[in-house]
Amino acid sequence: MRLTLPLIALVLAAPAQLQAQTMHYPETRRVTQVDEQFGVKVADPYRWLENDVRTDAEVAKWVADENALTNAYLATLPGRDIFAARLKTLLDYERFGVPVKKGGHYFYTHNSGLQNQAVLYVRDSVDGAGRVLIDPNGWSKDGATALAEWSPSEDGKKLAYAVQDGGTDWRTVKVLDVATGAVSDTIEWVKFSGLAWAKDGSGFYYSRFAAPAAGAKFQALNENQQIYFHKLGTAQAADPLIYATPESPKLGHTAQVTDDGKWLVITTHEGTDNRYQITVIDLTAPKPVPRTIFKGLDYEWSLAGNVGGTFYWVTNKNAPRGRIVATNLYARSAEVPEQELVAQGKDVLDGASLVGGKLLVSYLADVKSEIRRYTLDGKPDGVVPLPGIGAAGGFGGEEGDPETFFAFTSFATPTTIYRYDVKTGQATPWAAPKVAFDPARYTVEQRFYASKDGTQVPMFIVRRKDVSGPAPTLLYAYGGFNISVTPAFSATRLAWLEQGGVLAVANIRGGGEYGKAWHDGGRLANKQNVFDDFIAAGEYLKAQGVTGKDQLVIQGGSNGGLLVGAVTNQRPDLFAAALPAVGVMDMLRFDRFTAGRYWVDDYGYPSKEADFKTLYAYSPYHNIRAGKAYPAILAETADTDDRVVPGHTFKYTAMLQSLDLGPKPRLVRIETRAGHGSGKPTDKVIAETADAWAFAAKWTGLTVKPVE
Known part of the structure; x- marks a missing residue:
């Protein structure tokens, strides 16, 4: 984001606390837009910032002015260049898919x-x-x-x-x-x-x-x-x-061909809630026609594989933590009969594949991967050995192929690719990277803490072994869409840990770590549980002496950006700094743009009164309260984000900058030629991360030194 743009007036010769007091934010035009919903008058003074930066000159100028201000401020942070240089070294290692x-x-x-x-x-x-x-x-x-x-x-x-x-x-x-x-x-x-x-x-x-x-x-x-x-x-x-x-325009459809090439399997969905309708087409028929075998968008159905007309499915029908059933597609009854092969257990069934005549089934046991083998009649057949506690994924292949591949990673273990011989049960490294760090210097632990309602929530804590006592801490979570946040190596986070910072990853409700109940406990009318879980994580880290006063920074992206925005409004006193990225910040208009309509499964419908009341109560854009001392905020978005359109962050930033929220800075970093995250080039990742870590270090007191 090193743009050569006209600088907004900014005093750079004082300490950061004073800089923020004399910082002049760009003038942002306010409009008198007010929408009345269910008797509530909702002001939206920055509606015009929803316009596309490519076609609206006023929005483009606002973006240029904000980027100039932010870049000028970030250039004053001593840790920025140190982080950038170290990130370049840490990311300079082979990565395989x-x-x-x-x-x-x-x-x-x-x-x-x-x-x-x-x-x-x-x-x-x-x-x-x-x-x-x-x-x-x-x-x-x-x-x-x-x-x-x-x-x-x-x-x-x-x-x-x-x-x-x-x-x-x-x-x-x-x-x-x-x-x-x-x-x-x-x-x-x-x-x-x-x-x-x-x-x-x-x-x-x-x-x-x-x-x-x-x-x-x-x-x-x-x-x-x-x-x-x-x-x-x-x-x-x-x-x-x-x-x-065409009669149901909100439905989305994806297709896959079975390994034998005889069937087209069409998965239909309306939102993001893993509730599918399954339609099959017999490609060998003289006149192939669609046949819907699982109707109603009620349950998850994920194909593990097939042998002829016998299909093996992962489903949460009558099993909120998942089970495996078989169906015979040659049966022509109105309802396709299901035969249970692997019953629901205490751990979450996270996926399955049919390779080499075996079912390889992935489980999450307290957020850690376990891979179990089953015969095709559902009998246990051992496990796939993993190199440690972490996350494993892959296991693709075909029913008759004796080999498959998987990736394994953990917080201190770079992603390594393994070849797995189904017949012998042996896993051997296929591609193992070398990274410029010593994993023996770091410790990873999992703790459980109590949320506001007493729910026990798991959290990983990662730090250098010599870091004890309160230290600047980065707290991350996601909390939505049934997505599980599993242990994973990150060279960018390592740059934070090397400097003596702590990483905490909270597996809050809304995710899929403990199945459907965990997801349901953090969506729709239960969304406040997500924020309570995250706030409780911050309180726990302080109470346990992991971090101290003015040492806690929070980070989240997309739905996690919403999380950071919401908890910052609810508990601004708890955090020293906040890094919300590509966040959903206007909860009353998210469903009007691109893929936003899919998210109603987790958020609800702004057009329905009960959902509106819930959304309006926590919407980050609508709940910023003047007169409270807010943490330092560096929001992030990108001009080509057509998943969560950048207008969300634009409006949120404008509202932050318009109110008296104390002396700390409230800035936005707007990347160019980038989107929601995928496809982002390495040089942009380095620059973006260096800015975020330098900002977090400044406001949590982390001393940044060159790494020998």
Whole structure:
């Protein structure tokens, strides 16, 4: 964000406390917009900041002025350059993706260290030399055009891949000839889609939306998603429509082809709540027609694999922590009968795959991965050995393939790729990175603390072994959409830990760490539990002497940005600094833009009175209260974020800056040519993180020194 823009008046010669008192924020025009909802008059004085920065000159000027002010302030922080230099070193290590095996070839991503984007490689044998298939680092001068989703054909001769430009959720799909490198075919307006190849490699299935109106690409609601089939070598206009629900425009659809190539499985959803409708198409039938086998959008249904007409599913039907059932699709009864194979247990069933004739089932046991094996009739068959306490993911492959791959990571363990031999049960490292740090210097512990209502909430605490007593602490959480925050290595967080800072990760309600009940306990009318859990985490860290007065900084992104904004309003006294990123800040208008309509499963409908009252009570934009001393705030967003449109953060920042909230700064960092997070180039990650850690260090008293 080192932009050469005109600087707003700013006194730089005083300590930060005094700087903030004399800081002059950009003038932000207020309007008299007032909406009456259910008898409540809701002011929205910064409605105009919702406009697209690309098409509204006034918004563009506001962004330039805010960035100039923020960058001028950040340039005064002594830790900024130290963090940036160290982050460059820490991120300069090899990073591998989990390989996908097709046609005897192994496809995987690899970043040599400081490449802005990961490169796609292929090996012709499991231990052979890799060769470059796609290197996106030359696609744009600023490195902000990324390789997104990709999928090889069954024989490994073709590869469909998606291009993501500037962080947007929109994708352009192309096809690569693996042998020659020739690129062909172009598919536009793809979003939230898989790329599912037909067994014979003649083409692939994909999901798309209609082209948005001119100027509405980054803000228009995403409705009427449809599934098409693209036959190689033909124009997109000729692609036949496979499945759509025009009578229900809010439904979204994704497609997958079974490993045997005989079935197309269509997963339909309306929101984000893992409640699906499943439709299948028998591709071997003379006239393939859709057949909905699980109706009603009531439960989760995730396909682990199939053997002929017997399908194996992960579901939470009658099992809030998950179970595995089998169905016979050749049964032509009105209701497809379900046979339970693996019953619900005390731990959360997090996923399953059918590989090498076995069911490999992933569980979360107090937020830590366990991988258990089962035979196809549901009998326990041992476990997959993991190298420690952490998180494991992957395990893709086909029913008859004897090998699969998985990634393992933990807070002090860089992501390592393992090959797993299903027959022998042995896991061996396939790609192990080397990072410029000593994991033996760090300690990771899991504690449980009581929330406001007595609920026990787990929290990981990571620090250097020589750090004892109160220390500057970064508290992170997410708390939404059934997403579990599992242990994971982060080179960017390591830069904070090296300096003597503490990392705390709270597994608050709203996530999926303990199944449906944990999720339900933090959504809709229960959303306040999420904020109470997070506040209780901060209070616990102080009570236990992990951190002290004016040493606690909080961070969260997206739904976590909402979390940070809400708790800052509710308990500004508890935190020294706050880092809300790409947050949902206006809870009364979130469903009017792009993917926002999907989030009603977690947040509710602003148009319904009961939901409105709940949302209005915690909406960050609407609940900033003048006269209270707020922590130092550095909000973050990006101009091409079309997941949570940047207007959320723009309006929130304008409101913060308009009120008397004490002497600490309230700034916003607006990245250019970036989106919600995916595809962000490494150099932007370094600059963004250095700014955040330097800001947090300043306001928590962390002394930043060069690392030898």
